Amino acid sequence: MGTKVHLSTAYHPQTDGQSERTIQTLEDLLRMCVLDWGGHWADHLSLVEFAYNNNFQASIGMAPFEALYGRPCRTPLCWTQVGERSMYGATYVQETTEKVRVVRLNMKEAQDRQKSYADRRRRELEFQVGDRVYLKMAMLRGPNRSIAENKLSPRFMGPFPVVERVGPLAYRLELPEIMKAFHKVFHVSMLRKCLHPTEELVARIPEDLQPDLTVPAVPVRILERREKVLRNKRIPLLRILWDCSGSTEETWEPEAKMKLKFRKWFDKQVEE
Template sequence: MDFIVGLPRTPKGYDSIWVIIDQFTKSAHFIPMKTIYHAKTYAELYIARIVSLHGVPRTITSDREFAYNNSYQKSLEMAPFEALYGRQCRTPINWSEPGERVTFGPDLVTQAEEQVKFIHDNLKREQTRQKSYSDKRRTPLVFEKDDHVYLRVSPMKGMHRFGVKGKLAPRYVGPFKITEQCGLVAYRLKLPPHLAAVHDVFHVSQLKKCLRVPEEVIDTSQIQIQLDLTYEEKPIKIIDQKQRSTRRRTINFYKVQWSNHSEEEATWEQEEFLQTKYLASNLCKN
């Protein structure tokens, strides 16, 4: 079931639609609603409009009347109305057409059982087909020993197990190092001492690969922020050098690693710029 809200208000005050669909037969009910209704009103409407017609459902999933129920469903190979009642829905065009066959007694039961089996087979075939399409695009997550991963924290357990709480709390904690693989879909993580009470083996669905190892992450507490909310980058090492010749002169370039950054983030700078601002001769070169 689901709700369609934000609709223009009708003369009778309805401004939303309650959509209830049977997952098996695909039949649907559309109930006009008012957003001011309370839970008691919803329960009364559900009993009057659904339970009175179909009985109490085994399960309810919270997630379309005539045009939808009479439309062809590929997975059923028939319309939802025909799957539910065993016959096609009659429209005003064929209301007066004679010759409709009437089924009684055991024939009705046999026909209903054949209809249910037919629908089950069609649904299973469609689900298998959709699964084959999904499996082609889905690649399993595989990690290696010593990889670093983030651990997904559930909203309920994260508060008690990892001390993560609040609406803006991170969805992942870590990163943590993988010490070994346990089976095909589980990994053991190296957790810090304050998480010693947490079981250290987790399913692969709870993990997300860390693209940058913790050793390369800069501690922001060491960065000195100035009053205008800026900080100064200083060259700490020259990694490489090259020359570029023009008609008049040759320009030297140096690949410089900056403070608060890793070697992967090194940039090429002109020798003149480095001498003017940082005195490149004092840099240590690999």
């Protein structure tokens, strides 16, 4: 069938960009349908599905239905063209046609909006074999969510030499011995060109750097306690001082999650 395998790159959640962009477009489309039809929007989901599956897609040059079945879909929208209007009632066909038209207009607006977002942030980056590039460090991970990096701490490691181009948007780097267990192919969005090839490492490589380019955060002590009051319950919160590979951060965390993930540490803090 001519199917080709395209391997994804590590540390790049946007690898499946087609699915990601489709989901965002559908979210925008449904959001606009809610504005048009209010609380009855769910009654029109079948028309939304029809409009999407029979809408021309630039990426494949045809509608998804036609790509799958090899022919255009016969629907109530086409009945007016083949003399079948009287079989189903003129009012029904007219109402259905108008609703599908509204969905298609909303879909076009959603697709245009998502395209503008992508175009606004897109930068054409290209490196040559032998270039030296910086590698972006990921966010530091806490017990239940990402902890922001220290604003003054380095956000890139390197520079590292480029040894091979892998596809149009990925590069293989020559990594030091301490990172020998890491995947060596990175998406272009993780890289920044080194303008001064003679520069030494701008940031030391943390000893506890994980294969996903994150550094685990370790709780140091509890700084403060408070309660978050909701309508029908109270949630105990703790202000935690974290050690993030030499730098420190403070965040508010639910007491229950800290107790679950750092049981021994939590018990020791309570005793003190």
